[in-house]
Amino acid sequence: MAWNVYEPFQEIAECAGLGRIACPFRNMRRSRSNEVARRYGETKESLWIGHTVDVMEKHYRQHLDEDFR
Numbered sequence: 001m002a003w004n005v006y007e008p009f010q011e012i013a014e015c016a017g018l019g020r021i022a023c024p025f026r027n028m029r030r031s032r033s034n035e036v037a038r039r040y041g042e043t044k045e046s047l048w049i050g051h052t053v054d055v056m057e058k059h060y061r062q063h064l065d066e067d068f069r
Contacts, residue, residue, distance in 0.1 A: 033060040 006025070013021050021027075029049070033056060037045035042053045049056070 030060050030062065034062050037061070 009024055010020050013019065013024070033045060033049050036048055037056065040048075042056060046053050046056055049060075051060075
């Protein structure tokens with residue numbers, strides 16, 4: 001039996017005054033993916049997160065203002 005963590009997470013967010021958060025686990029995965037890629041490189045990020053570099057570039061990569069400086 002799988003345990004659903006989405007609803008308890010949303011309840012905690014609402015109690016903290018944040019309201020409901022859209023796609024919380026997808027957003028956390030995306031943020032961590034970018035942190036790992038910046039620190040260790042794209043190849044290690046792909047191995048750790050579990051997808052190819054092409055998938056990371058298409059679905060996860062976020063460019064920050066500091067990337068353009």
